[in-house]
Structures are given as structure tokens and as C-alpha cells.
Amino acid sequence: MFAATTLAVLVVMGLTLARALLGPSVYDRILAVNSFGTTTVLLIAVLGFLDGRPEFMDIALLYALINFIGTLAVLKFFRYGALGHAQDPDRDREPE
């Protein structure tokens, strides 16, 4: 049962990687990597069931949070060029 699920999740990971390699814009790639991270969360959970190790649920929960923070960090980096106290360059612009 869980072997079939693992196979399906691995196929999904392959397709997502194809989009991450193909995607003509950077946003396609960010979307594909975010989806890959969510798929990884499910793969870790399913592998935990397959091996009979309930500790993998903690790893899956942690990676769900890390994936989210990583996506937001990459987006912030692409917008501002830095991950520190970045200011919005359009903030003090005069309204047209």
C-alpha cells in the first residue's frame, strides 16, 4: 500500500523537477521548488509509515515550515537583492 504511494509521490517529484528545469521564468522555478518541498514532506511521512518509524512525522512537520520560510526568503531576495533590513525602493516615490 505505502509502496504504491511512494512510487506515485516519486513520479510527481520527477515531473516537478522537469518544470523546475524547463521553466522559462524564475517564478516557474520558485513555484516548482516550493511544490517539490511539499512533495518531500509527504514523501518523508509515507517513508515513515513504510519503515515503521513514527519519528519521521516530526521531520516532515519541520520541513513543511522550513520550505515555507525558504520560499519567502528566495522571493524577498529576488525583489530587494538582500535579505537584511531591505527597504521598499518604491516607498518614498512621489505618486504620479
Added chain:
Amino acid sequence: MDTVVDLISWIALVAGGFFYFVGAVGLVRMPDVFTRMHAVSVSETLGTGLLILGMALQAGLTLVTVKLIIIFLVLMVVSPVSSHALARAALHDGKLPLLANAKGWLVETDCVDIFPELGPRLRQPLSSEQVEQVEEGRSGAETARVSGPGYDYALEGAAPVRSEDDTGGGTR
């Protein structure tokens, strides 16, 4: 009782895997960033939910089920936030959706504009439609009156002429 739970979790796992696969196929085949985001949202909500339901039914009432439910809740909160951030960043960068112009209004598009290879196929009438009259149009292209159950319209372009005996609806 045990077999019923096993059966339901089998169905949930298979359905969850299927919806996950559908979302991934949509991610590969969709034409635009925003449509791809929409396809991924299917797999992230329905696929994840069904897979976690299947796994929780297998685990029973233990701590593992509680952790699985927490994973599901975290993913439900986190996926829309990251989708919104990604869509907002893509719009800010100047990527327009396929069917919207710069003001955000819906542009009237024929699907032939997006997929031009469909043009010759769309100009043919369906096998269930009847072609009634073929007349010469202004630019020399033939214009046919095509009618089906409950509708009729004028079809311009390469419309095949049918014989008198053909009543339409035949197999092709």
C-alpha cells in the same frame, strides 16, 4: 472493521496519489505561471488531504495521527500564503496573466490566439452538426450555416460540403 478501515485508507491513498499526479501534470503542461500555480493548488490541497487521511486511518488513534493532522493544518495555512506571495511578486515583476491586460481587465480572447495550431481544427464542423448552405463570402471564403441540437451559427473558412444523404451524426 479492520478491513473496512483498510479499504477506506486504500481508496484515500490511491485517490490522493491520483490528484497529486494530476496537479503535477498540470504543472508541466499549463501555458502560464499563474495557470501553473492554479494547477499546483489542486495537488497541494486535495492530494495532500487525501494522502494524510489515508495515512491517519492506518495509524489509528495514536500520537502519529495528531502529528499528521498538525502537518495538514500547517500546509493548509502555509500554501495559500506562499501562493499569494509568489503571484504578487510575479505581477510586480510585470508578468501578466494570459487572459488579462495591464489594468487587470479580462481580455476577450479566442482560444485560437493562444493556441494557433487549433485554428484549422476549429474551422471544421463537428460530426454531429449539419451543414445547410454553403455560400461564397466576401473575401472568397465559403460561409456555411452549421446547425446542431439547439443552436446554429455561421462557420467561415474551409467547411466541407456534405451530400444530401448525409444526415449528420455518422461515425468518422
